Amino acid sequence: MSEVNVLKPNSDKPVAIIGAGIVGVSCAIHLQRLGKKVMLIDREGPGEGTSYGNAGVLACCSIVPVVTPGIMLKAPKMLFSQDGPLFLKWGYVPKLMKFLIPYLRASKAETVEHIAKNLTPLLADSVDEHFNVSEGSPARKWLKKSPYMFVYKSRAAYDADSFAWNLRKKHGFEWEVLEGDDIQKYEPSISRSYKCAVLLQEHGMISNPGEYVKDLAKTAISEGVEMRITGVNDIQQTERGVVLKTEDGDIIAEAAVIATGAWSAALAKGHGAKVPLETERGYHIVLEEPSVQPTMPIMDTTRKFVTTPMSNGLRLAGIVEFGGLTAPPSKGPFELLLRGVNALLPDCTYKSKQTWMGHRPATADSLPVIGRSPTSDDVYFGYGHHHVGLTAGPKTGRLLAEMVAGLQPNIDLHAYRANR
Numbered sequence: 001m002s003e004v005n006v007l008k009p010n011s012d013k014p015v016a017i018i019g020a021g022i023v024g025v026s027c028a029i030h031l032q033r034l035g036k037k038v039m040l041i042d043r044e045g046p047g048e049g050t051s052y053g054n055a056g057v058l059a060c061c062s063i064v065p066v067v068t069p070g071i072m073l074k075a076p077k078m079l080f081s082q083d084g085p086l087f088l089k090w091g092y093v094p095k096l097m098k099f100l101i102p103y104l105r106a107s108k109a110e111t112v113e114h115i116a117k118n119l120t121p122l123l124a125d126s127v128d129e130h131f132n133v134s135e136g137s138p139a140r141k142w143l144k145k146s147p148y149m150f151v152y153k154s155r156a157a158y159d160a161d162s163f164a165w166n167l168r169k170k171h172g173f174e175w176e177v178l179e180g181d182d183i184q185k186y187e188p189s190i191s192r193s194y195k196c197a198v199l200l201q202e203h204g205m206i207s208n209p210g211e212y213v214k215d216l217a218k219t220a221i222s223e224g225v226e227m228r229i230t231g232v233n234d235i236q237q238t239e240r241g242v243v244l245k246t247e248d249g250d251i252i253a254e255a256a257v258i259a260t261g262a263w264s265a266a267l268a269k270g271h272g273a274k275v276p277l278e279t280e281r282g283y284h285i286v287l288e289e290p291s292v293q294p295t296m297p298i299m300d301t302t303r304k305f306v307t308t309p310m311s312n313g314l315r316l317a318g319i320v321e322f323g324g325l326t327a328p329p330s331k332g333p334f335e336l337l338l339r340g341v342n343a344l345l346p347d348c349t350y351k352s353k354q355t356w357m358g359h360r361p362a363t364a365d366s367l368p369v370i371g372r373s374p375t376s377d378d379v380y381f382g383y384g385h386h387h388v389g390l391t392a393g394p395k396t397g398r399l400l401a402e403m404v405a406g407l408q409p410n411i412d413l414h415a416y417r418a419n420r
């Protein structure tokens with residue numbers, strides 16, 4: 001056994017995990033299992049951030065980023081056509097440029113190949129990681145194995161997506177292409193105007209993401225993790241340990257893990273994190289008491305949203321809007337989701353609806369930041385998971401817990417370093 005692969009001796013100070021979304025809560029559970037004293041800190045409480053409102057898909061195959069070759073030609077249509085899934089708050093554009101330029105540059109084929117190669121180890125076995133982290137927790141009731149379907153208007157539209165599908169094939173994913181009536185054999189409620197579908201087995205879903213994270217946190221707390229509800233304003237590496245400056249005074253920790261999703265840049269900046277981080281605002285609508293409920297998550301590739309059968313209704317989730325962390329939700333994305341469900345599931349009626357907007361943590365190169373700070377020995381990063389943070393959260397949490405505890409994770413983490 002190598003020297004690094006020995007558990008660090010326990011300290012009387014806790015490891016402080018800041019952010020109780022899927023990443024932070026998973027990290028807390030794994031650190032607790034490794035025998036560490038753990039404190040979980042969140043200004044809102046567990047499962048109230050982006051982990052609350054996502055589409056609930058354990059999207060193992062989502063190794064291809066949003067920006068791919070040709071995005072510069074496609075972006076104007078995505079932004080300006082009536083059913084385009086891209087929105088922009090124009091007043092935010094000057095602030096966005098520092099992110100947008102490297103983000104678009106990362107659409108080159110070789111960069112996208114690098115991203116896919118390095119997302120695969122975080123996503124491919126993610127369903128097993130969810131079963132592992134939820135072992136013994138009531139959270140398990142929200143977790144299901146499920147197929148995942150992508151629907152296209154035509155075979156030609158599917159063929160036009162061949163760059164993404166070829167990358168998935170290269171990384172070991174397999175699927176079945178359905179055409180014509182075969183689509184309705186799986187999901188009778190899908191409109192016959194969708195002529196082609198891709199069906200991937202061995203995926204998963206969470207039928208209530210907010211409650212899932214809360215139940216995981218409850219289990220962690222019942223097993224000894226201390227939960228603090230407060231905001232962290234700053235983190236300082238000192239000789240006494242890591243000092244967290246919170247709204248309720250200082251906390252001294254053995255180590256700190258920054259798992260604050262889209263809000264991580266301010267805390268991570270002082271510790272050598274160089275990758276630009278933005279919020280990709282996303283939206284959902286839950287249709288309550290829907291008249292049709294598909295059996296699996298369905299990705300509509302034309303409007304880029306997912307419908308997922310949830311415990312409280314049918315959730316429509318998706319949209320990318322650039323507009324920062326503080327602006328209120330826009331109306332356009334909600335209208336687009338409703339037009340989308342009318343086209344995809346034309347017979348679907350419902351009693352009432354709930355709406356939500358949240359913040360995907362988007363790095364400029366579409367890879368998360370996972371690992372130890374390059375400048376502060378006891379500060380760790382676990383954020384920036386874009387569209388796949390629910391899927392990759394438990395594995396990220398486990399890798400971080402192993403690093404903090406002094407163990408050597410069994411995958412190469414070089415691509416996720418903060419000063420890349």
Ligand SMILES: Cc1cc2nc3c(=O)[nH]c(=O)nc-3n(C[C@H](O)[C@H](O)[C@H](O)COP(=O)(O)OP(=O)(O)OC[C@H]3O[C@@H](n4cnc5c(N)ncnc54)[C@H](O)[C@@H]3O)c2cc1C
Pocket residue numbers: 018019020021022023024041042043044045046047048049050051052053054055056057058059230231232233259260261262263264281282283284317318319358359360361382383384385386387388389390391392393
């Ligand atoms: C519409 C939409 C659909 C999506 N669908 C999917 C999907 O189907 N599958 C998938 O895998 N992913 C999906 N995602 C992405 C996924 O939800 C995120 O990547 C993931 O939830 C990020 O988790 P997190 O733990 O990093 O952050 P969060 O869940 O946002 O947690 C961060 C926490 O940090 C806290 N915090 C922030 N700053 C501070 C501070 N200074 N002090 C204390 N606490 C702080 C916040 O209160 C929050 O609770 C979707 C996202 C959106 C918006």
